[in-house]
Amino acid sequence: MSKEMENLKSEIIRSSGVNPKKCMRCGKCTGTCPAFDEMEYHPHQFVYMVESGDIEPLLNSKSLYKCLTCFACVDRCPRGVEPAKLVEAVRLSVIRKQGANHLKADDIPALLDDEMPQQAIVSALRKYSK
Amino acid sequence: MQRIGVFVCWCGSNIAGTVDVEKVSEALKNEPGVVFSTNYQYMCSQAGQDIIKDAIAEHKLTGIVVCSCSPRMHEATFRKTAAAAGLNSYMVEIANIREQCSWVHKDMQSGTEKAIILGKAAVAKVNLNAPLTPGESPVTKRALVIGGGIAGIQTALDIAEAGFPVDIVEKKPTIGGKMAQLDKTFPTLDCAACILTPKMVDVAQNDKIRIFSYSEVEEIGGFVGNFTVKIKKKARYVKEDVCTGCGICTEKCPQKKVPNEFNMGMDNRRAVYIPFAQAVPKVATIDPNYCTMLKTGKCGVCAKVCTAGAIDYTQKDEIIEEKYGAIVAATGFNPISMDKFDEFAYNQSKDVITSLEFERLTNAAGPTAGKLLRPSDGKHPHTIVFVQCVGSRCDACAEKGKEYCSKICCMYTAKHAMLTRDKYPDTDVYVFYIDVRTPGKAFDEFYRRAVEEYGVHYIKGMVGKVSPEGDKLMVRASDLLANKQLNIAADLVVLAAAIEPDKSARPLATMLTASMDTNDFFTEAHPKLRPVESPTAGVFLSGTCQGPKDIPETVSQASAAAAKVIGLLAKDKLMGNPCVAQSNELMCNGCSSCERVCPYGAITYADKEFRMPDRTVAIRRVAMVNEAVCQGCGACTVACPSGAMDLKGFATSQIIAEVDAICK
Numbered sequence: 001m002s003k004e005m006e007n008l009k010s011e012i013i014r015s016s017g018v019n020p021k022k023c024m025r026c027g028k029c030t031g032t033c034p035a036f037d038e039m040e041y042h043p044h045q046f047v048y049m050v051e052s053g054d055i056e057p058l059l060n061s062k063s064l065y066k067c068l069t070c071f072a073c074v075d076r077c078p079r080g081v082e083p084a085k086l087v088e089a090v091r092l093s094v095i096r097k098q099g100a101n102h103l104k105a106d107d108i109p110a111l112l113d114d115e116m117p118q119q120a121i122v123s124a125l126r127k128y129s130k
Numbered sequence: 131m132q133r134i135g136v137f138v139c140w141c142g143s144n145i146a147g148t149v150d151v152e153k154v155s156e157a158l159k160n161e162p163g164v165v166f167s168t169n170y171q172y173m174c175s176q177a178g179q180d181i182i183k184d185a186i187a188e189h190k191l192t193g194i195v196v197c198s199c200s201p202r203m204h205e206a207t208f209r210k211t212a213a214a215a216g217l218n219s220y221m222v223e224i225a226n227i228r229e230q231c232s233w234v235h236k237d238m239q240s241g242t243e244k245a246i247i248l249g250k251a252a253v254a255k256v257n258l259n260a261p262l263t264p265g266e267s268p269v270t271k272r273a274l275v276i277g278g279g280i281a282g283i284q285t286a287l288d289i290a291e292a293g294f295p296v297d298i299v300e301k302k303p304t305i306g307g308k309m310a311q312l313d314k315t316f317p318t319l320d321c322a323a324c325i326l327t328p329k330m331v332d333v334a335q336n337d338k339i340r341i342f343s344y345s346e347v348e349e350i351g352g353f354v355g356n357f358t359v360k361i362k363k364k365a366r367y368v369k370e371d372v373c374t375g376c377g378i379c380t381e382k383c384p385q386k387k388v389p390n391e392f393n394m395g396m397d398n399r400r401a402v403y404i405p406f407a408q409a410v411p412k413v414a415t416i417d418p419n420y421c422t423m424l425k426t427g428k429c430g431v432c433a434k435v436c437t438a439g440a441i442d443y444t445q446k447d448e449i450i451e452e453k454y455g456a457i458v459a460a461t462g463f464n465p466i467s468m469d470k471f472d473e474f475a476y477n478q479s480k481d482v483i484t485s486l487e488f489e490r491l492t493n494a495a496g497p498t499a500g501k502l503l504r505p506s507d508g509k510h511p512h513t514i515v516f517v518q519c520v521g522s523r524c525d526a527c528a529e530k531g532k533e534y535c536s537k538i539c540c541m542y543t544a545k546h547a548m549l550t551r552d553k554y555p556d557t558d559v560y561v562f563y564i565d566v567r568t569p570g571k572a573f574d575e576f577y578r579r580a581v582e583e584y585g586v587h588y589i590k591g592m593v594g595k596v597s598p599e600g601d602k603l604m605v606r607a608s609d610l611l612a613n614k615q616l617n618i619a620a621d622l623v624v625l626a627a628a629i630e631p632d633k634s635a636r637p638l639a640t641m642l643t644a645s646m647d648t649n650d651f652f653t654e655a656h657p658k659l660r661p662v663e664s665p666t667a668g669v670f671l672s673g674t675c676q677g678p679k680d681i682p683e684t685v686s687q688a689s690a691a692a693a694k695v696i697g698l699l700a701k702d703k704l705m706g707n708p709c710v711a712q713s714n715e716l717m718c719n720g721c722s723s724c725e726r727v728c729p730y731g732a733i734t735y736a737d738k739e740f741r742m743p744d745r746t747v748a749i750r751r752v753a754m755v756n757e758a759v760c761q762g763c764g765a766c767t768v769a770c771p772s773g774a775m776d777l778k779g780f781a782t783s784q785i786i787a788e789v790d791a792i793c794k
C-alpha cells in the first residue's frame with residue numbers, strides 16, 4: 001500500500017470510527033442494501049476495499065453518491081461494523097478535497113420535485129449539508 | 131528453632147537461564163533456620179525428589195523450601211515427597227521463581243536478586259509453619275444429576291451402571307430434553323426417538339435411578355462428598371404412582387386451547403397433558419395456568435374419567451431433602467428468542483420458523499404428522515430458504531445475538547436441506563451461509579452430499595431482509611461469490627437460531643457456587659485437562675450447559691462426567707483441606723462480622739463460660755468454625771475487627787513474616 005493510501009485509509013477509519021477488521025464477510029449489509037442495483041461497489045466491498053487499501057476505485061465511483069444513508073446495513077450488520085459510516089467517510093474524503101462545491105441546505109428546496117421520495121430528501125439533507 | 135532445607139530447581143534452562151541458581155542456594159544458606167541448601171536440574175524428577183528425601187533424613191530437617199515453578203504445578207508433588215520422608219506435608223513451602231521470576235525477567239542480575247528475595251520470604255514462612263493434619267470426611271455414595279436431557283440421561287445411566295444410586299431432577303414433566311423433539315439426527319440420519327427412547331426406558335427401569343420430574347432444585351448446602359439438596363417436586367395434580375399413563379384424561383379435558391410447548395406452540399394440547407407418547411415418566415400433568423378446575427373450581431372432568439383415580443386437585447408442592455456426594459449439572463440449552471430480529475419477519479409471518487420448529491414440522495409425531503406443510507395455510511412449500519448463523523457470531527456489543535458459534539447449526543441445516551430434497555424433490559432449497567463449518571467425523575462428507583447428491587443450493591452470503599408479500603416471503607439476500615443481490619420468493623423461511631444455556635443455569639450456578647462464563651455456560655476447571663469438572667469440588671458438567679455440542683459430543687462428555695463422579699463416589703473418605711479458619715475464643719467478641727462474610731456458612735456461635743481475672747465466670751458468645759465446611763478462603767480473617775480469626779497455614783503472622791522478608 002502506498003504511503004498516500006496508507007494515510008487515506010487511516011483518515012477514513014479515524015473519521016468514520018469504523019473498524020473494518022471486525023467484518024466477517026457475511027454480506028448481510030449487501031443482502032439488505034436497497035441501493036444495490038445503483039451501486040457499483042456494495043457495502044461489504046467498501047469495508048473490504050478500505051481494509052485492504054484498495055481505495056482508489058472507490059474514490060472515483062458513483063457509488064459514493066448512490067448510497068441512501070438509510071442505515072439498513074448499520075442496523076443489520078451482526079458485527080457492528082457500520083458500513084454506511086465508511087461509505088460516508090470515503091465520500092467526505094473526496095468532497096473535502098474538492099473545496100466547497102457541495103450543496104448547501106438552503107439550496108435543496110429549489111431542487112426538489114414531487115416525485116422525490118421523502119427518504120431521499122432526508123438523506124440528501126443528511127449527506128449534503130455537512 | 132526449625133531445621134530448614136532449601137532446594138533450588140533449574141527447571142532445565144527455564145529458571146537457570148535467567149536466574150543464577152548457584153547464587154540463590156548460596157545466599158539462602160545464611161537465612162535463619164536454614165541448615166542445608168542445594169540446587170539441581172530438575173527437582174521434580176525422581177533423582178531430584180531423592181535429593182530432598184535424603185536431605186530430610188541426613189540433616190533431620192523440620193521444614194523445606196523448594197524454589198521452583200508455581201505451587202499449582204508441583205506443590206502436591208513436593209508435599210508427597212516430604213511425607214514419604216516422614217515430614218509433615220504442610221512443612222513444605224514453594225517459592226515460585228519460574229512463573230513469577232525467571233519467565234518475566236530478562237537479565238540474570240535482577241532475576242537472581244528477585245529469586246533470592248522470594249526464597250527468603252518462603253524461609254521466613256516455614257520458620258512459623260506448624261504441622262497440620264487434614265480432617266477426613268465421609269462420602270455420601272449417591273449422585274444428583276440436574277437436567278434430564280440426553281446428557282443427564284447418559285451420565286445417570288453410567289453412574290448407575292457402576293453401582294451407585296443416582297437421582298435425576300428434571301424441571302419438565304418428562305426427561306428427554308431437546309433430543310426428544312428432533313426428527314432424524316446427523317450425520318447418520320437415525321431417528322432421534324428410536325435411539326433416545328430406549329435409553330429413557332433404561333433410566334425408568336434402572337432400580338438405582340430415581341427420576342424427580344417436574345421438579346427443581348431449591349437449595350444446595352454442604353460440600354464435596356456431603357451435599358445436602360432440597361428438591362421441589364411441583365404439584366402436577368396427578369398421583370404419579372397411581373396414574374397408568376392411559377391418557378384418557380388428555381382426550382376428555384374440555385380445555386383444548388393450550389399452546390403445546392413440545393411442538394413449539396405449533397398446535398394445542400389440553401390443560402391435562404402427557405408431553406409425548408414415549409414420555410418418561412408416562413404420567414399426566416395438569417397445567418395450573420389453564421385448568422378451569424384449579425382456576426375456578428368448576429369442571430373436574432379428568433377426575434371423573436380417570437378410572438385409576440389418579441387425579442388430585444389438592445396436591446401441593448413437595449420438598450424433598452436428600453444427601454449427595456457429587457452433583458452433575460446437565461441443564462442443556464435453548465434456541466435464543468427471535469424477537470429482536472425484525473429483519474427476518476419471524477413475528478410477522480407464521481411461515482418464518484426456527485430450525486427446532488422445523489424438526490417438529492418434519493417429525494412423524496409432530497403437529498403435521500411429519501408432512502412438511504406451511505404453518506400458515508397447510509400448503510406444501512415449494513421454495514424453502516434456510517438462513518444459517520442467525521444470532522451466532524455477533525459482535526460482543528450487538529445486543530441482538532451471541533458472540534460464539536453455536537456449532538450445531540451448519541450440520542442440522544445440511545440435514546434439513548437434504549431431508550427436504552429427499553422427501554420432496556419438487557422443492558427448491560436454498561441455504562445461505564457465511565461459512566460452512568463441518569469439523570467432525572463424516573461431517574463434511576455429509577454436507578457435500580447435500581450439495582452434490584441432493585442439489586441443495588448453497589449460497590455464500592446472508593439474508594438481509596424477509597418481507598411477507600401475499601402468501602410469499604420475499605427474501606432479499608446477497609450472493610457474495612457472484613457479487614449479486616438475490617430476491618427469492620419463498621414459501622417457508624427457516625432460521626438457524628443461535629443456542630444459549632438454559633435461563634435457570636445462572637441461579638443454579640449460584641446455588642452450586644460454580645463459576646460461569648459471560649455467556650452463562652458453566653466453566654470447566656481446566657479448558658483442556660479438566661473439561662468435565664467445575665472448579666467447585668464435587669460439581670461436574672455434562673452436555674450443552676458447558677458449551678454448544680451435538681449429540682455425539684454431548685454423550686462422550688456425559689460419560690466422562692460419570693467417570694469422574696464414579697471416581698469420587700468410589701472413595702470412602704475425602705481428605706479435607708487443613709488450612710481452615712480458626713477463631714481465638716479469648717479474643718472473639720461475638721460481633722458476627724465473620725458469619726456475615728463467610729460464603730460457605732461455615733461459622734456458628736456458641737455461648738461459652740470464661741473464667742475472669744476476678745475469679746468470676748462470665749458467659750460470652752464466641753465464633754466457631756465448622757472445619758468440614760470451611761474452604762479456607764480467608765474472608766473472615768480480614769473481616770474480624772478484633773483479630774480473633776486466623777487461617778491455619780496462612781496465619782497473619784506468617785504473611786507478615788513473608789512481607790518483612792521481602793521488604794528487608
Ligand SMILES: Cc1cc2nc3c(=O)[nH]c(=O)nc-3n(C[C@H](O)[C@H](O)[C@H](O)COP(=O)(O)OP(=O)(O)OC[C@H]3O[C@@H](n4cnc5c(N)ncnc54)[C@H](O)[C@@H]3O)c2cc1C
Pocket residue numbers: 276277278279280281282299300301302305306307308309312314315316317345346347460461462463464465485486487489538542545632634635638672673674675679680681682684
Ligand atoms: C434444531 C436442532 C437440531 C439438532 N439436530 C441434531 C442432530 O441431528 N444431531 C446431533 O448430534 N445433534 C443435534 N442437535 C443438538 C442436540 O439437540 C443437542 O446436542 C442435545 O440435545 C444436547 O443435550 P443436553 O442434554 O445437553 O441438553 P437438553 O437437550 O437441552 O437437555 C437439558 C434438560 O435439562 C432440563 N433442565 C434445564 N434446566 C434445568 C433445571 N434448572 N432443573 C432441572 N432440569 C433442567 C431441560 O428441561 C432439559 O430436559 C440439534 C439441535 C437443534 C436445536
Ligand code: SF4
Pocket residue numbers: 029032033034035036043066067068069070071072073074083084087
Ligand atoms: S446505508 Fe447505503 S450502503 Fe447501507 S444499506 Fe443503506 S443504501 Fe446501502
Ligand code: SF4
Pocket residue numbers: 022023024025026027028029030043044047076077078079080081082083
Ligand atoms: S454485514 Fe457487517 S460483517 Fe457482514 S459483510 Fe457487511 S460489514 Fe461485514
Ligand code: SF4
Pocket residue numbers: 368372373374375376377378379380413414435436437438439440441
Ligand atoms: S391421570 Fe388417570 S386418566 Fe389421566 S393418564 Fe393417568 S390414569 Fe389415565
Ligand code: SF4
Pocket residue numbers: 710711727728729730731732733755759760761762763764765766767
Ligand atoms: S475462611 Fe472463608 S470459608 Fe472458612 S470460615 Fe472463614 S469465611 Fe468461611
